[in-house]
Amino acid sequence: MNPDDDRYKDLIGKMLKLPLTDREIPVIADSYVDKEFGTGCVKITPAHDPNDFEVGKRHNLPELTIMHDDATIDLPGSKYDGMDRYEARKAMVADLEAQGLLVKVVPHAHNVGTHDRCKTTVEPMVKQQWFVKMDEMAKPAIEALKSGRLKFVPESFGKTYLHWLENIRDWCISRQLWWGHRIPAYYCEECGEMTVAKIRPDKCPKCGCTNLHQDEDTLDTWFSSALWPFSTLGWPKQTEEMEYFYPTDVLVTGYDIIFFWVIRMVFSGLEQTGKEPFHTVLIHGLVRDSQGRKMSKSLGNGIDPLEVIDKYGADALRMTLITGNAPATTCVSTGSAWRPAATSPTRCGTRPASL
Ligand SMILES: [Zn+2]
Numbered sequence: 001m002n003p004d005d006d007r008y009k010d011l012i013g014k015m016l017k018l019p020l021t022d023r024e025i026p027v028i029a030d031s032y033v034d035k036e037f038g039t040g041c042v043k044i045t046p047a048h049d050p051n052d053f054e055v056g057k058r059h060n061l062p063e064l065t066i067m068h069d070d071a072t073i074d075l076p077g078s079k080y081d082g083m084d085r086y087e088a089r090k091a092m093v094a095d096l097e098a099q100g101l102l103v104k105v106v107p108h109a110h111n112v113g114t115h116d117r118c119k120t121t122v123e124p125m126v127k128q129q130w131f132v133k134m135d136e137m138a139k140p141a142i143e144a145l146k147s148g149r150l151k152f153v154p155e156s157f158g159k160t161y162l163h164w165l166e167n168i169r170d171w172c173i174s175r176q177l178w179w180g181h182r183i184p185a186y187y188c189e190e191c192g193e194m195t196v197a198k199i200r201p202d203k204c205p206k207c208g209c210t211n212l213h214q215d216e217d218t219l220d221t222w223f224s225s226a227l228w229p230f231s232t233l234g235w236p237k238q239t240e241e242m243e244y245f246y247p248t249d250v251l252v253t254g255y256d257i258i259f260f261w262v263i264r265m266v267f268s269g270l271e272q273t274g275k276e277p278f279h280t281v282l283i284h285g286l287v288r289d290s291q292g293r294k295m296s297k298s299l300g301n302g303i304d305p306l307e308v309i310d311k312y313g314a315d316a317l318r319m320t321l322i323t324g325n326a327p328a329t330t331c332v333s334t335g336s337a338w339r340p341a342a343t344s345p346t347r348c349g350t351r352p353a354s355l
Pocket of ligand 1: 207
Protein backbone atom coordinates (compact mmCIF):
# COMPACT_ATOMS: atom_id res chain seq x y z
CA MET A 1 0.00 0.00 0.00
CA ASN A 2 0.96 3.63 -0.33
CA PRO A 3 2.37 5.10 2.93
CA ASP A 4 -0.04 8.06 2.58
CA ASP A 5 -3.11 5.87 2.32
CA ASP A 6 -4.97 6.33 5.61
CA ARG A 7 -7.38 3.50 4.89
CA TYR A 8 -4.79 0.82 5.56
CA LYS A 9 -2.33 2.55 7.91
CA ASP A 10 -3.05 0.18 10.80
CA LEU A 11 -2.10 -2.83 8.71
CA ILE A 12 1.50 -1.86 7.94
CA GLY A 13 3.90 -4.41 9.37
CA LYS A 14 1.20 -7.04 9.93
CA MET A 15 1.17 -10.36 8.13
CA LEU A 16 -1.66 -11.52 5.93
CA LYS A 17 -2.56 -14.89 4.56
CA LEU A 18 -2.35 -15.10 0.80
CA PRO A 19 -5.44 -16.84 -0.59
CA LEU A 20 -4.87 -19.97 -2.72
CA THR A 21 -1.39 -20.73 -1.39
CA ASP A 22 -1.81 -19.99 2.33
CA ARG A 23 1.57 -18.35 2.46
CA GLU A 24 1.96 -15.48 4.90
CA ILE A 25 3.22 -12.22 3.46
CA PRO A 26 3.99 -8.87 5.13
CA VAL A 27 1.99 -5.70 4.53
CA ILE A 28 4.46 -3.05 3.39
CA ALA A 29 4.13 0.65 2.55
CA ASP A 30 5.85 1.99 -0.59
CA SER A 31 5.20 5.10 -2.65
CA TYR A 32 5.34 2.95 -5.78
CA VAL A 33 1.74 1.89 -5.07
CA ASP A 34 -0.90 4.09 -6.72
CA LYS A 35 -3.59 4.53 -4.07
CA GLU A 36 -6.13 5.72 -6.64
CA PHE A 37 -5.87 2.50 -8.62
CA GLY A 38 -8.26 -0.33 -7.76
CA THR A 39 -8.37 -1.02 -4.05
CA GLY A 40 -5.15 0.92 -3.54
CA CYS A 41 -3.42 -2.30 -2.53
CA VAL A 42 -1.26 -4.39 -4.79
CA LYS A 43 0.40 -7.75 -4.39
CA ILE A 44 4.14 -7.46 -5.01
CA THR A 45 5.84 -10.19 -7.04
CA PRO A 46 9.56 -9.40 -6.89
CA ALA A 47 10.73 -12.28 -9.09
CA HIS A 48 8.39 -11.53 -12.00
CA ASP A 49 8.19 -7.78 -12.52
CA PRO A 50 10.96 -5.17 -12.76
CA ASN A 51 9.13 -2.56 -10.62
CA ASP A 52 8.16 -5.15 -8.04
CA PHE A 53 11.78 -6.30 -8.02
CA GLU A 54 12.86 -2.78 -6.95
CA VAL A 55 10.13 -2.63 -4.28
CA GLY A 56 11.24 -6.06 -3.07
CA LYS A 57 14.84 -4.84 -2.75
CA ARG A 58 13.70 -1.82 -0.69
CA HIS A 59 11.74 -4.03 1.71
CA ASN A 60 13.82 -7.20 1.76
CA LEU A 61 11.10 -9.34 0.24
CA PRO A 62 12.04 -12.84 -0.91
CA GLU A 63 12.32 -13.36 -4.68
CA LEU A 64 10.06 -16.32 -5.13
CA THR A 65 10.03 -17.82 -8.61
CA ILE A 66 6.61 -19.21 -9.50
CA MET A 67 7.15 -20.06 -13.15
CA HIS A 68 9.33 -22.46 -15.13
CA ASP A 69 11.15 -21.41 -18.30
CA ASP A 70 8.26 -22.71 -20.41
CA ALA A 71 5.81 -20.50 -18.46
CA THR A 72 4.17 -23.36 -16.61
CA ILE A 73 3.53 -22.79 -12.93
CA ASP A 74 6.21 -23.75 -10.42
CA LEU A 75 4.34 -24.09 -7.13
CA PRO A 76 5.10 -27.57 -5.78
CA GLY A 77 2.37 -28.85 -3.50
CA SER A 78 -0.35 -26.67 -4.98
CA LYS A 79 -2.99 -27.69 -7.51
CA TYR A 80 -1.63 -25.10 -9.96
CA ASP A 81 1.82 -26.67 -10.14
CA GLY A 82 2.68 -27.62 -13.74
CA MET A 83 -0.32 -25.81 -15.26
CA ASP A 84 0.15 -23.53 -18.22
CA ARG A 85 0.12 -19.89 -17.02
CA TYR A 86 -3.19 -19.08 -18.76
CA GLU A 87 -4.92 -22.21 -17.47
CA ALA A 88 -3.61 -21.39 -14.01
CA ARG A 89 -4.96 -17.86 -14.30
CA LYS A 90 -8.47 -19.14 -15.13
CA ALA A 91 -8.29 -21.71 -12.32
CA MET A 92 -7.18 -19.08 -9.81
CA VAL A 93 -9.93 -16.65 -10.76
CA ALA A 94 -12.47 -19.47 -10.45
CA ASP A 95 -11.09 -20.49 -7.05
CA LEU A 96 -11.12 -16.92 -5.74
CA GLU A 97 -14.71 -16.63 -6.88
CA ALA A 98 -15.66 -19.93 -5.26
CA GLN A 99 -14.18 -18.74 -1.97
CA GLY A 100 -16.15 -15.50 -2.20
CA LEU A 101 -12.95 -13.40 -2.45
CA LEU A 102 -13.46 -11.97 -5.93
CA VAL A 103 -15.14 -8.56 -6.04
CA LYS A 104 -14.97 -7.93 -9.78
CA VAL A 105 -12.92 -8.35 -12.95
CA VAL A 106 -12.45 -5.25 -15.14
CA PRO A 107 -10.54 -4.73 -18.41
CA HIS A 108 -7.22 -2.99 -17.83
CA ALA A 109 -4.69 -1.65 -20.35
CA HIS A 110 -1.18 -2.63 -19.22
CA ASN A 111 2.34 -2.43 -20.58
CA VAL A 112 3.59 -5.97 -20.16
CA GLY A 113 6.05 -6.73 -22.96
CA THR A 114 5.32 -9.11 -25.82
CA HIS A 115 7.56 -10.86 -28.27
CA ASP A 116 8.11 -8.83 -31.40
CA ARG A 117 7.28 -11.59 -33.85
CA CYS A 118 4.79 -14.01 -32.27
CA LYS A 119 3.25 -11.54 -29.74
CA THR A 120 3.59 -14.02 -26.87
CA THR A 121 3.61 -12.27 -23.50
CA VAL A 122 7.13 -12.12 -22.12
CA GLU A 123 7.43 -13.07 -18.45
CA PRO A 124 10.19 -11.27 -16.55
CA MET A 125 12.23 -13.70 -14.43
CA VAL A 126 15.02 -13.37 -11.91
CA LYS A 127 18.06 -15.32 -13.08
CA GLN A 128 21.72 -15.40 -12.27
CA GLN A 129 23.70 -13.39 -14.82
CA TRP A 130 27.33 -12.59 -15.54
CA PHE A 131 28.49 -9.00 -15.16
CA VAL A 132 31.67 -7.14 -16.00
CA LYS A 133 32.71 -4.75 -13.25
CA MET A 134 33.09 -1.49 -15.11
CA ASP A 135 34.49 1.25 -12.87
CA GLU A 136 38.16 0.30 -13.36
CA MET A 137 37.65 -0.58 -17.05
CA ALA A 138 36.11 2.83 -17.74
CA LYS A 139 39.03 4.87 -16.40
CA PRO A 140 41.56 4.30 -19.22
CA ALA A 141 38.80 4.93 -21.80
CA ILE A 142 37.99 8.27 -20.16
CA GLU A 143 41.67 9.11 -20.07
CA ALA A 144 42.04 8.26 -23.78
CA LEU A 145 39.61 11.03 -24.70
CA LYS A 146 40.80 13.57 -22.14
CA SER A 147 44.42 13.17 -23.20
CA GLY A 148 43.48 13.67 -26.87
CA ARG A 149 44.68 10.23 -27.97
CA LEU A 150 41.08 9.60 -29.02
CA LYS A 151 38.96 12.25 -30.67
CA PHE A 152 35.48 12.64 -32.11
CA VAL A 153 34.48 14.46 -35.29
CA PRO A 154 32.40 16.49 -34.58
CA GLU A 155 34.04 17.04 -31.23
CA SER A 156 30.73 17.48 -29.36
CA PHE A 157 30.13 13.73 -29.44
CA GLY A 158 33.04 13.35 -27.06
CA LYS A 159 30.60 14.61 -24.41
CA THR A 160 28.20 11.77 -25.16
CA TYR A 161 31.10 9.35 -24.82
CA LEU A 162 32.32 10.83 -21.55
CA HIS A 163 28.88 11.15 -20.01
CA TRP A 164 28.25 7.46 -20.52
CA LEU A 165 31.63 6.38 -19.19
CA GLU A 166 31.44 8.67 -16.16
CA ASN A 167 28.03 7.27 -15.22
CA ILE A 168 28.86 3.70 -16.04
CA ARG A 169 27.03 0.71 -14.56
CA ASP A 170 28.31 -2.81 -14.37
CA TRP A 171 27.70 -4.56 -17.66
CA CYS A 172 25.45 -7.61 -17.87
CA ILE A 173 27.20 -9.73 -20.48
CA SER A 174 25.18 -12.94 -20.41
CA ARG A 175 22.40 -13.62 -22.83
CA GLN A 176 20.00 -16.54 -23.08
CA LEU A 177 20.43 -17.02 -26.83
CA TRP A 178 21.66 -19.90 -28.92
CA TRP A 179 24.11 -17.97 -31.08
CA GLY A 180 27.24 -16.34 -29.78
CA HIS A 181 30.39 -17.04 -27.81
CA ARG A 182 29.50 -19.26 -24.89
CA ILE A 183 30.44 -18.03 -21.41
CA PRO A 184 33.67 -19.85 -20.48
CA ALA A 185 32.42 -21.09 -17.11
CA TYR A 186 32.36 -24.78 -16.26
CA TYR A 187 30.32 -26.47 -13.54
CA CYS A 188 31.15 -29.74 -11.83
CA GLU A 189 28.27 -32.24 -11.97
CA GLU A 190 29.43 -33.78 -8.70
CA CYS A 191 30.20 -30.96 -6.30
CA GLY A 192 28.86 -27.94 -8.17
CA GLU A 193 32.23 -26.16 -8.22
CA MET A 194 32.42 -23.44 -10.88
CA THR A 195 35.60 -22.79 -12.86
CA VAL A 196 36.19 -19.95 -15.30
CA ALA A 197 38.97 -20.79 -17.75
CA LYS A 198 40.25 -19.94 -21.22
CA ILE A 199 40.46 -23.65 -22.05
CA ARG A 200 37.92 -26.22 -20.88
CA PRO A 201 39.39 -27.90 -17.78
CA ASP A 202 39.83 -31.68 -17.84
CA LYS A 203 38.58 -32.13 -14.31
CA CYS A 204 37.03 -30.30 -11.41
CA PRO A 205 39.78 -28.56 -9.41
CA LYS A 206 37.90 -29.28 -6.17
CA CYS A 207 36.80 -32.94 -6.36
CA GLY A 208 38.64 -34.22 -9.46
CA CYS A 209 35.43 -35.30 -11.18
CA THR A 210 35.64 -35.20 -14.99
CA ASN A 211 31.95 -34.64 -15.55
CA LEU A 212 31.76 -30.91 -16.29
CA HIS A 213 29.25 -28.84 -18.21
CA GLN A 214 29.72 -25.40 -19.70
CA ASP A 215 27.44 -22.48 -18.88
CA GLU A 216 24.74 -22.29 -21.55
CA ASP A 217 24.57 -18.51 -21.68
CA THR A 218 26.30 -16.67 -24.49
CA LEU A 219 28.11 -13.36 -24.37
CA ASP A 220 26.21 -10.17 -25.13
CA THR A 221 26.68 -9.51 -28.84
CA TRP A 222 28.43 -6.20 -27.99
CA PHE A 223 30.96 -8.05 -25.89
CA SER A 224 31.95 -10.09 -28.94
CA SER A 225 31.73 -7.05 -31.23
CA ALA A 226 34.02 -5.12 -28.90
CA LEU A 227 36.79 -7.56 -29.74
CA TRP A 228 36.39 -6.95 -33.46
CA PRO A 229 39.26 -4.48 -34.07
CA PHE A 230 41.85 -6.99 -32.85
CA SER A 231 40.20 -10.43 -32.95
CA THR A 232 39.88 -10.08 -36.75
CA LEU A 233 43.65 -9.64 -36.91
CA GLY A 234 44.45 -12.88 -35.17
CA TRP A 235 44.51 -11.74 -31.54
CA PRO A 236 45.38 -13.15 -29.01
CA LYS A 237 48.25 -14.30 -31.24
CA GLN A 238 50.73 -11.56 -32.04
CA THR A 239 50.30 -11.88 -35.82
CA GLU A 240 51.85 -9.90 -38.67
CA GLU A 241 48.43 -8.37 -39.32
CA MET A 242 48.13 -7.28 -35.71
CA GLU A 243 51.56 -5.74 -35.96
CA TYR A 244 50.77 -3.87 -39.17
CA PHE A 245 47.11 -2.84 -38.82
CA TYR A 246 46.59 -2.37 -35.08
CA PRO A 247 45.79 0.20 -33.81
CA THR A 248 43.63 1.20 -36.77
CA ASP A 249 42.97 4.84 -37.67
CA VAL A 250 39.43 6.06 -38.18
CA LEU A 251 36.10 4.58 -37.17
CA VAL A 252 33.10 5.86 -39.17
CA THR A 253 29.72 5.31 -37.53
CA GLY A 254 26.36 6.75 -36.41
CA TYR A 255 25.85 8.51 -33.05
CA ASP A 256 23.44 5.77 -31.95
CA ILE A 257 26.28 3.27 -31.82
CA ILE A 258 28.55 5.27 -29.48
CA PHE A 259 27.48 3.42 -26.30
CA PHE A 260 26.92 0.02 -27.77
CA TRP A 261 30.02 -0.40 -29.78
CA VAL A 262 32.45 2.53 -29.89
CA ILE A 263 32.97 2.76 -26.13
CA ARG A 264 33.17 -1.00 -25.79
CA MET A 265 35.76 -1.31 -28.55
CA VAL A 266 37.81 1.37 -26.80
CA PHE A 267 37.82 -0.12 -23.32
CA SER A 268 38.19 -3.69 -24.60
CA GLY A 269 41.07 -2.61 -26.83
CA LEU A 270 42.76 -0.88 -23.93
CA GLU A 271 42.17 -3.83 -21.62
CA GLN A 272 43.31 -6.53 -24.05
CA THR A 273 46.03 -4.80 -26.07
CA GLY A 274 46.94 -1.71 -24.06
CA LYS A 275 46.11 0.54 -27.03
CA GLU A 276 43.04 2.42 -28.28
CA PRO A 277 41.73 0.57 -31.35
CA PHE A 278 41.52 3.86 -33.39
CA HIS A 279 42.44 7.52 -32.86
CA THR A 280 39.44 9.18 -34.52
CA VAL A 281 35.70 8.50 -34.51
CA LEU A 282 33.80 10.20 -37.32
CA ILE A 283 30.06 10.44 -36.66
CA HIS A 284 27.99 10.57 -39.84
CA GLY A 285 24.32 11.36 -40.27
CA LEU A 286 21.53 8.82 -40.35
CA VAL A 287 19.04 8.25 -43.13
CA ARG A 288 15.58 8.46 -41.59
CA ASP A 289 12.04 7.90 -42.81
CA SER A 290 9.41 10.61 -43.20
CA GLN A 291 8.40 10.22 -39.53
CA GLY A 292 11.95 10.74 -38.35
CA ARG A 293 12.48 7.09 -37.49
CA LYS A 294 15.63 5.19 -38.30
CA MET A 295 15.17 2.82 -41.16
CA SER A 296 15.18 -0.69 -39.83
CA LYS A 297 14.58 -4.20 -41.02
CA SER A 298 12.25 -5.00 -38.12
CA LEU A 299 10.15 -1.87 -38.69
CA GLY A 300 10.18 -2.47 -42.44
CA ASN A 301 10.36 1.28 -43.10
CA GLY A 302 13.43 1.19 -45.33
CA ILE A 303 13.33 2.37 -48.92
CA ASP A 304 14.81 0.77 -51.98
CA PRO A 305 17.06 3.41 -53.60
CA LEU A 306 16.45 1.85 -57.03
CA GLU A 307 12.70 2.46 -56.70
CA VAL A 308 13.33 6.07 -55.69
CA ILE A 309 15.61 6.55 -58.69
CA ASP A 310 12.96 5.10 -61.03
CA LYS A 311 10.36 7.46 -59.62
CA TYR A 312 12.30 10.70 -58.99
CA GLY A 313 15.70 10.26 -60.59
CA ALA A 314 19.17 9.75 -59.18
CA ASP A 315 19.80 13.47 -58.64
CA ALA A 316 16.78 13.80 -56.36
CA LEU A 317 17.99 10.86 -54.28
CA ARG A 318 21.54 12.26 -54.09
CA MET A 319 20.28 15.69 -53.11
CA THR A 320 18.11 14.24 -50.34
CA LEU A 321 20.96 12.21 -48.91
CA ILE A 322 23.43 15.08 -49.11
CA THR A 323 21.19 17.69 -47.51
CA GLY A 324 19.78 15.34 -44.92
CA ASN A 325 22.94 13.65 -43.85
CA ALA A 326 25.80 16.01 -43.35
CA PRO A 327 28.28 14.79 -40.72
CA ALA A 328 26.69 14.10 -37.34
CA THR A 329 23.19 15.24 -38.23
CA THR A 330 20.43 13.13 -36.91
CA CYS A 331 17.68 15.31 -38.31
CA VAL A 332 15.56 14.36 -41.23
CA SER A 333 15.10 16.59 -44.21
CA THR A 334 11.66 16.67 -45.74
CA GLY A 335 12.07 18.95 -48.71
CA SER A 336 12.87 22.41 -47.39
CA ALA A 337 12.15 22.04 -43.69
CA TRP A 338 14.38 20.52 -41.04
CA ARG A 339 12.54 18.40 -38.59
CA PRO A 340 13.84 16.92 -35.37
CA ALA A 341 14.12 13.18 -35.33
CA ALA A 342 11.31 11.65 -33.32
CA THR A 343 13.60 9.39 -31.37
CA SER A 344 16.22 11.93 -30.30
CA PRO A 345 14.96 15.51 -30.32
CA THR A 346 17.91 16.84 -28.33
CA ARG A 347 20.39 15.70 -30.92
CA CYS A 348 19.20 18.38 -33.32
CA GLY A 349 21.24 20.85 -31.36
CA THR A 350 24.36 19.16 -32.58
CA ARG A 351 23.72 20.01 -36.23
CA PRO A 352 26.74 21.96 -37.50
CA ALA A 353 26.08 25.71 -37.82
CA SER A 354 26.99 25.64 -41.50
CA LEU A 355 23.75 23.82 -42.22
ZN1 LIG B 1 33.72 -31.12 -8.29
